[in-house]
Amino acid sequence: MPYQINRRDLIRIGAGAALAAPAVFAADAPKFFTPAEFALVDELTESIIPADDHSPGARAAQVAAYIDARLAEAFDAKEREDWRNGLKLVDELSRKMHGHTFMEASPGERVAVLTRMAKNEMKPKSPEETFFRDLKHATAHAYYTSKIGIHQEMEYKGNAMLEEFVGY
């Protein structure tokens, strides 16, 4: 069978790819986190990449659900353990600083907790600093590979057939 595909076909394929985008992980019950842990991850990721006047944030992009699904199937059990411990550290730090958990904290208190955790982000020293680095990395990865992250936040223009090749 000869392989012939014309430009109109190609453009249609490109448009189709942009339209057909089923959510991969529906917001069902979490696969690994407890409901309370999931709520905390959802809040933490939204605090790292919040909705603003430019685009929706991590919550709308279902970042917590993606992290949960990846952890549920992770090959190395230590990865799951690290996350569970990390979440405990967040609440411990919040209690120490403000006398209650992160979820019970006010918006200003939450920022203070995260600011403390993010102190040595590029070279983390304490366990909570290390957890922040992992949390931030996972959040950024999940958000900027999401439909919202790619199309609304970054306004990515590629992965679509162009009418003409843009030359030199």
Added chain:
Amino acid sequence: MFLPADKSDAVDLRKTYDAIVVGSGAAGGMAAHVLTSHGMQVLLLEAGKKLDINRELKSMEWPYDHPRRGDMPPDSHALSGREYTIRKPPYAQGSPYKHVYSYVEDGTGSDYAKDIVVDEKDHPYTGTEYAWVRARCLGGKTNIWGRLALRLSDYDFKAASRDGYGEDWPISYADISPYYDKVDLYLGISGHKENLPYLPDSIFQRAVRLNPAEVKLRESLTKMGRVLTPYRAGVTTDGLKHNKYRVHCYGRGACDRRVGGCDIHAAFDSPTGLIYPALETGNLTLRTNATVSEVTVDKDTGKASGVSFIDTDTGQTYTAKGRAVLLAASTLESARLMLLSKSSLHPNGIGNSSGHVGHNFCEHIMGPGVYGLDKELVGKPRTLDDGRPGSFYLARFRNLEDRNQKFLRGYGFEGGSGTGMFPDNAYGTPGFGSAYKKTVRDYAGAFIGMGGFGEMLPRYENYVELDPEVKDRWGVPVLRFHIKFGDNEKKMAKDMADAAREMFEAAGIEVLSVNREILTEGYSIHELGTSRMGTDPKKSVVNQFQQAHDVPNLLVVDGSTHVSASCQNPTWTIMALCWRSCDHLADELKKGNV
């Protein structure tokens, strides 16, 4: 898939083929194309499987439409750069993971290439640290190659005469230039004419466009007498009327999203560019899952009589007969095969009376580079910058007319700037909240970076041999490496980092980081040498037509035969040389000379 009718798996073991070609990558595909076009009956053997490559690559799948955003399943592991430095091969030994892959799988989109590259568990090797990337499937590494398609010049072919190190090639630019032209026209190449004697132009189709930061760097370099040119890509940008399996580049973007691969085949790959058209001649028989384990020898004449191959599914061994045998299994695998082919007439391995098979290894040293910021681009509206098969190439400038006292030979840089699908600065930008989000957004398109590729000098002491004990999954002895970068490479690497910084600073690009670390040997995936060409049978393995000095009907047509690495990427030279040798072989076969 759009495969033409072929005679797959229908090897006629009673027939004597005009030629048997081992390997189906750039060299093997080219050999099949040229020989079948001369009317020769060719048997092409590929150790890997025949993949429905478009289903593998899924070039336009969005990350969010993949359950792991393009990553491999959790039981698979890609070796990290660090793993190559803290352990010695075999790297998969003792790994708890079900599958272990080389470092090329350590990035986004690994799920799309995991069936193309080999599982290190099945394909061990031993010896010194070496990042060996192998693809076993129809088309080999051309399915995922980086596509930079450069010519060599007499600065490379006659480098030994210029600086006194090593050996000249037995050919000059005038010998190979017509064949570069043929490759350009048959496969398509994109680029911009620069008229440089040390980096000759190809017959280019439309070039990719440089973006603002790249233009700024180009203009600054012009003042220094250096040349930054749009990426010379083995990609057809204007189309190829003679090839119905490929269409021209549509600048879709996301070319750099994963481990290569182009599902419209605008980028050259051996199956659509060479093998499918060769099948249409009716002169080609293709057999996949056929691992050649030995070149067989006619006991009376000492010439090659054919090959033995193992069916990788059943483990059964067969022997096929040919008037000529062409090795195109990749530089290191072709050497392995010659060393495996021991007989009373060829006790050191076929074609190895010189003792040079496996020796004189060379490649490109990588690692040093620079990353910077063009402040004028911060906050600018989003543009499409990755709708290009590559961004730029910065040509060699060391040891051309002036002589650098610290080291021999030179290096070039590959680099790029602009926005991709994923904002890489998302990981490196500190903080959180709205300010973080806005910073990532505003800065995403303002970065520019480049990394060097430097010529590694060939040395006899850098070699591979057969491991006396370790075997692969099919019971074939594996390679043991004895390969280390030397003093010249290390001095060059230091200069690469220093020069990279200077060039960015001169262009007014804010330098954010300079990388000085050398990557593990093998990283460039530009392994060369091991069966070098030459006029002296005592110091070289093959002649200028890639015929073994000892065995005239045995040809080695891949990167094995390169006398020196130059600093240019080798694929286009591999194909031009192979075309030249196959024209010669067809002529010799017709005359009855081999």
